Amino acid sequence: MTKQIPAIVLAIACLALVFGLYGSKKENANLRQQIAELATGIEAWALDDFAAGMPPETEPAMVVQNPAQLDVVAPEVPEAPEEKEPASQRMMSSLSKMMENPTMNKVMVASQRGAVGALYSDLVEYLGLNKEETDYFMDLLMFRQMKQMDLGMKMMAGDLDEEQKQQMGKELQEAGETVKTEMEKFLNNPDDFAEFEFYEKTMGERMMLSQMDQKLSSTETALPDETYRELLGMMSDEKKNYDFSSDLHDEKNMDMSPERFSKDNIQKFSADMDALNGNIIAKAEGMLTPEQFEAFKDAIKTTAELQKSQLEMASQMFGGGK
Secondary structure (H helix, E strand, C coil), X not given: CHHHCCHHHHHHHHHHHHHHHHHHHHHHHHHHHHHHHHHHHHHHHHHHHHHHCCCCCCCCCCCCCCHHHCCCCCCCCCCCCCCCCCHHHHHHHHHHXXXXXXXXXXXXXXXXXXXXXXXXXHHHHHHCCCHHHHXXXXXXXXXXXXXHHHHHHHHHHCCCCHHHHHHHHHHHHHHHHHHHHHHHHHHCCHHHHHHHHHHHHCHHHHHHHHHHHHHHCCCCCCCCHHHHXXXXXXXXXXXXXXXXXXXXXXXXXXXXXXXXXXXXXXXXHHHXXXXXXXXXXXXXXXXXXXXXXXHHHHHHHHHHHHHHHHHHHHHHHHCCCC
């Protein structure tokens, strides 16, 4: 059920991985250069030492005849270091600055477009879009996606005051409404648009079921399309009707305050998801064969573990781990 986490958290996670890869490549290059320079220096020292026939001269150790004659100077008390911003905030500040680089901006856009394209590939196939239509479909989704990225990075970097946060939240909401309106015009079919909305609402469930499909791919118990659709509907209804004790299930809520991502609130949401998953497993047992049901339970467990690790990351990034 990874879609339960606000989409902006997942977008930031993807962003961190991209920049982490980029940064590690640069760091490796710098380390290789430093090692080469160090090796050259050692080689030069060894040659000089060999030519002299002895190790480099050293200064003789000072012998203290009368310790009382020494002027003892008490070390100065160091000043307390200034309080530093959280590591996650420093990271996002750096990433925000890196995004000003046109090359890195293109890398980020390409990465996000690839990720979004993979998530919506089944829907593109279902709608029967040609290349030109697919490109426009993706342009609409990327307009919303990059708005989410921009807001997430700036909020995590601490670059926004409350008024600016509200303004960007408003802009993000408007971007979502724009995509919805334009998508409805583009699809020009009530059934296709309804399928688009259902697809977005069940994105997390589809990701979980794809893991189940992988487990069953080498067997003769693959899910029929009808059963797959029934499972999606059941899981969606259970989620819709569950009484959550935390607001983290609200995907439209763009509140990134430390209070919302506190450990206490995340623990409540995690407990909610465990209970919801229990309800879903109980309902699914009567819809699946024994082999399918075991694969379904494994997929639920794997997804829940992934979600909890993402929640922990969100707590560190947004809530400061408190």
